[in-house]
Amino acid sequence: MEKKNFHVVLKSRPGEDNEPSESNFSFEEVPFPPEPPKDGEVLIRNEYLSLDPALRCAMNRDTGVSYLKAWEIGETLSGFGGVGTIVSSGDPNYIPGDLVTAFYHWPWKVYFIISSSSVRKIPVEISAISPTICLNLTGLTGLTAYLGVREKAHVIKGANQTMVVSGAAGATGSVAGQVAKAEGCDKVVGICGSDTKCQILTEELGFHAAINYKTESVTARLQQICPEGVDIYFDNVGGSISDEVIRLMNPDSHVVLCGQISLYNKNVPYPPPLSEEISAILKERNITRERFLVLNYADKFDSSVEELLKLIVAGKIKAKETVEMGLANVGRAFVSMMTGGNIGKQLVKVTEQ
Ligand code: NDP
Incomplete structure (x- = not known):
């Protein structure tokens, strides 16, 4: 029987100031x-794809960032990572059935060389x-979390710090x-977009408290939960949520500038410019935001x-997907x-044969 194959292409661009659509x-x-693969190549059957918000930039003509190429209309799309099974191999280090992964350039195609x-x-x-x-806790997003905290958060064991995410x-x-x-961070407070998400953060993942930014005042709740102020802010979203957190940050505190998803459907440079008020707070309070x-x-x-x-083996970090x-x-x-439908890592299981 002839084997079938499928891929996903970009049919149209949403436009820099619009939300993407299916x-x-x-x-x-x-x-x-064509089989068999040449020497130094492998034929892979795709099992899982990682979806990442930064790919929204690849939907624009110009991504605005050096590490990501714009997707061309009609070409096979590729994302940041995936899991696949080796079907046939032109490299003695890989045999059929091996499970493989990659951090970058993973084609959105069922079978690929x-x-x-x-x-x-x-x-x-x-x-x-x-x-x-390996697409989640030990993949790019897990590494982003780990290295973001290790390199930019300045967590000091026993220093009674509060981090907001x-x-x-x-x-x-x-x-x-x-x-x-x-x-060793003492108090970790999460901000997210639903009560179910808040419940998972506090009941399953060990967050001290969680705030639903869609139904609660971020400022009022933060003042209540952390009257001692915020020492570290791990910022994934930017915009007004981040402004509210930064206003409550302590002198000599740290922002981990990880992402600004609330502004990815807007035609602004990355990182988007801050208001004069927030820039002044950062300066006056000596808050780092690299x-x-x-x-x-x-x-x-x-x-x-x-x-x-x-950390996984010790039960200190758990995966949600x-x-x-x-x-x-x-x-x-x-x-x-992009609109909050996921809890934890968003993956696609490739089921097509
Ligand atoms: P997520 O799994 O966090 O998915 C995106 C989430 O963003 C949604 O579930 C939604 O949750 C939230 N969101 C969407 N729109 C808004 C909005 N307008 N305001 C507030 N929240 C919003 O994706 P990732 O973990 O992959 O990425 C998180 C961030 O980290 C992104 O900004 C991404 O670009 C960045 N990143 C940065 C890297 C780096 O090297 N600096 C590497 C990887 C990721 P909710 O229901 O809570 O709204």
């Missing part, structure tokens, strides 16, 4: 790759837990809060994955993630 994506049949040097085997200690861990129930935020606690990009710390990925694995079934539904999953 209709921007198209799911199409494509030829099965790729250079064997751009993938790596999933270690058994990870696949024994779940292969999707926005986008707290998402892939990065949920791990950042757990890592900060494991590092841009953080996980890709700048690639030399620390291997050692950080080892540390993250220790939301899985959409079917490559055909990648557009729906992307739009859902």
Whole structure:
């Protein structure tokens, strides 16, 4: 029987000032790759895709960031990572059935050929837990959380610090809060977009408190939960939520400038400019707010994955994930993630044969 193959392409751009929609994506049949793969290449069957908010920038003609290329209309899309199974191999280091992953350039195609040097085997200690861990806790978002806290948060054990995390129930935020606690941060408060998310943060992931920014006043609740002020702010969202947190920050405190998702559908540079009032607060209170990009710390990925694995095994960090079934539904999953439909890491399970 002839093997079928499918991919996802960009059908249209949403426009820099618009929200993306499912209709921007198209799911199409494509030829099965030629077999066997050449020397140094592997044929992969896609199992899972990672979806990441930064890909919203790839939908624009110009991404505005150096680390990401704009998607072209009609080309096979690719994202930041995935999990696949080796079908056939032109590299003796890989055999059919091996589970592999990559941090970057993962095609949104069911079967694809790729250079064997751009993938790596999933270690058994990870696949024994779940292969999707390597797109989540030990993937780019887990590393962002871990390295963001380690490099920019200035957590000092025993110093009675309070950290606030926005986008707290998402892939990065949920791990950042757990890592900060494991590092010795005394109080971790999450800001997110639903009561269910708040409940998961406090009852499952060990956050001290959580605020639903859609139904509660962020300022009033923060004043109540942390009258001692905020020492660290792990910022995933930017905009008015971040302004409210920064107003309550202590002198010599730290903002981890991780992401600004509330402004990704607006035509503004990254990082978006702050108001005069907020800029003045940062200056007067000597608050650090350095841009953080996980890709700048690639030399620390291997050692950080080892540390993250220790935290997982010790039960100090737990994974949450939301899985959409079917490559055909990648557009729906992307739009859902950009509007808060996910809890933890948004993944797509490739089910098409
Ligand atoms: P998430 O899993 O956090 O998913 C995105 C979440 O953002 C949604 O679930 C939604 O949750 C929230 N959100 C969407 N729109 C808004 C809004 N207008 N205001 C407030 N919250 C909103 O995604 P990631 O963990 O992958 O990414 C989180 C952030 O980290 C992003 O800004 C991303 O760009 C950044 N990032 C940065 C990296 C770096 O190297 N600096 C690397 C990886 C990610 P809710 O229901 O709470 O609204």
